[in-house]
Amino acid sequence: MNGPAVKLLAALIALCAGAAAWLVIALLARSTF
């Protein structure tokens, strides 16, 4: 469970979460402006 591949996969999920948060905010900004 703690292998490098699992860690990399988890890190990519975290990165996608960050990108998804920006997507949510971009859609909010589009409806605001």
Add this chain to the structure above:
Amino acid sequence: MRRRRRPLLVVLAAAAAGLALPPSAFAHAALLHTSPSASVTVPRAPDRITLTYSEPVEPKFAIVSVTDAGGHQITAGRPTRSPTNADELVQRIGRVPEGWYLVFWRAISVDGHPVRGAFTFAVGPNPGPAPQFVIPSISETAATPVLLVFRWIVFLTMMSAIGLFVLRTITARPLVRTLRGSSLRAIAGAFWVSLALALVSIPLYVYFATAKFSLRSTTDFAGVFPLLRSSAFGRGFLDLELALALFALAAAISLWLDRPDRPVRSVAELLASAGAFAAAAACLLVPGLAGHAAQTSPRGLTVAADWIHLAAGSIWVGGLCGLLVLYRSTAELIRVAALSFVVPRFSNTAFASVNLLIASGIAATLVHVPTLASMWQTSYGKTLTVKIALLVAAGMLASVNLARTKPRLQAAAAHPGRAAGAAVLLRRLVGGEVVFVFGAVFAAALLSSLAPPSKALAKIGKAEARVGPGAFSRHVTKDGYDLDFRVSPNRAALPNSFVVRITKDGKPVRNASVVTRFDMLDMDMQELSYSFPERQPGVYSRSAPALVMVGHWGLQYQITIPGQTPIDVLLVDRAAG
């Protein structure tokens, strides 16, 4: 040289991008047009009332009441949005006989602030004299104690969580490999508690605010739930909940992967941290997008300033909470050593954050507050003054830490006794700082619940006189002309009689053009303009419901006498309800 110029170019590009965003029209929904028109007599009974606003208004939150002289409701069903114009509300009414009718409306602005107003119209041809209608209260606020406390908790927990994450993953991280026996678990624990509180308080805040704005009971779950995303305010804060949940996921992975005992981070650690910081940065944009910043021109710059303000405030408040947690959670034997390592590092970060906080705060103040006097004359300005005072008090305690405590802790190896005393002093000062900063966040929560002062306030300095409340008659001499201004009954939402009498050397001045602009001074609203026809020699008058709400109004009279330079007279009037 090229390297030095790069930051300047980035700032200029950001400023240009900010200015390029479309400007907002008004901070709040303003009624621009009604059908039937206010105070007119229509020959036939209308079957509907249409209200056109300066921005789209959600019908689910709108109330349009139409009553006759006896106070009987004549509406048929709820208001609906016009299929052809999103800014227009339509309220159907039943068949009505001749007579006078009162229309009372309430709508919610994009930033969640409720706005109310009223006007009358008559059905002819012989409606009779206008009755004295009893108008419901036309003042309403978004700053109720319950909503205010919820807003405070939302801001505080979100900011603390983000600041604690920064402290745990950047500022305090090297402590573990520098000081044997030290741990960052308590800081991580405080981060999770803050984040959990934020995730619980945001939906509760949206629920209670939606119930209040839609005038429903908080126990009316079936009525309130479908409305949660119906307002721009609700959508903004529910999107914040989603973004914060994504931040929680990214932060959990980042903290799970992080090995603070290793000086160099792995690729996986770096990627996970980048994801978590990106999500945190996104979360901090929401209060600006769902609040005053996005409604104030230039919107790009005001939203950017709001984001910097919140980010800097988060690093400060979260870091202070983290220092207190570190003090309490670290064993007494290594406490001074732990603080000697973390405090100087945090001081540097906090110093930069406070400077950014001040700079972005000044930028926002310059945009939102039109005159210096509005800092003590308006509720918004008074709250802002209190917030600044609290931050100055916190800054003074911080400067003592910077000047006295930090150097003593840095010299812990040489003077262990002095460092132990400095650690106790640090706890006390940081405790005081936390109290002041928490108070400043409360002031910020109140500030974002109040309507910013109107830009028209900038004209007050040039006012010839302050008049009202109640009917008034004021004499002004300008450019050799005697000008008499009368307004009665000078009450909001009613047709008021506005009269201007112009004489020169005792003789009436005829054929002048009199145009009057009405600016709401307590909040940004569409400016109204009326032309006054000459009813008698030298007497120009009009009856109009121009003072559409209670508060301060700028009455800007422009009098053009043939062959003369126009005369401008500004009266600041207070219209009562």
